[in-house]
Amino acid sequence: MSMHTATIEWSRAPHEADPKTFTRNHVATMAGGQQVKMSSSPDFLGDPHCADPEQMVISALASCHMLFFLALADVKGFPVAHYSDNPVGELGKTDKGMALTRIVLSPRVGFVDKQPDADTLAAIHASAHKRCFIANSLTAKVELDLG
Structure with a gap:
């Protein structure tokens, strides 16, 4: 069997469009070190410039x-x-x-x-x-x- 790993990191910050809530933006780091900017879908208050x-x-x-x-x-x-x-x-x-x-x-x-x-x-x-x-x-x- 093989194992597959990643790291997800998020820190609380106000949502850019709605400061009453939090940002959904975070970073996924793959085992090889490559990073992917992520968020929830724009339908769920996410950043359209990030992968969901x-x-x-x-x-x-x-x-x-x-x-x-x-x-x-x-x-x-x-x-x-x-x-x-x-x-x-x-x-x-x-x-x-x-x-x-x-x-x-x-x-x-x-x-x-x-x-x-x-x-x-x-x-x-x-x-x-x-x-x-x-x-x-x-x-x-x-x-x-x-x-």
């Missing part, structure tokens, strides 16, 4: 899916030249409260030389999704838009 936890979850999902896709495509003889995604997460009410209920990944892939047919491409994505640690950790419905 929901963005971090959908980014983690898209990154995990991509990394498995790259490895699987390479093994199948379809080396990837470039890959991009614009994941979208939908926050909704559940019986447990608010949660990410739906995440849509929209990967766009370019290959080095040969392009897999549509069925092979879909199978590689399905296999990547099945193996993705983050997807396996979420209760949100994850959809792929291969459009």
Whole structure:
């Protein structure tokens, strides 16, 4: 098993737009030392110039899916030249409260030389999704838009 760590740091300060409440801004420091400015979503008094936890979850999902896709495509003889995604997460009410209920990944892939047919491409994505640690950790419905 592997362990994964981060540090979250926040200090009380007045909210910039509403001094009657506190700032949601904080810093996440990853194990490698890189820092991410974070806040809550602007819908919840957060700073729109910072990453919010929901963005971090959908980014983690898209990154995990991509990394498995790259490895699987390479093994199948379809080396990837470039890959991009614009994941979208939908926050909704559940019986447990608010949660990410739906995440849509929209990967766009370019290959080095040969392009897999549509069925092979879909199978590689399905296999990547099945193996993705983050997807396996979420209760949100994850959809792929291969459009």
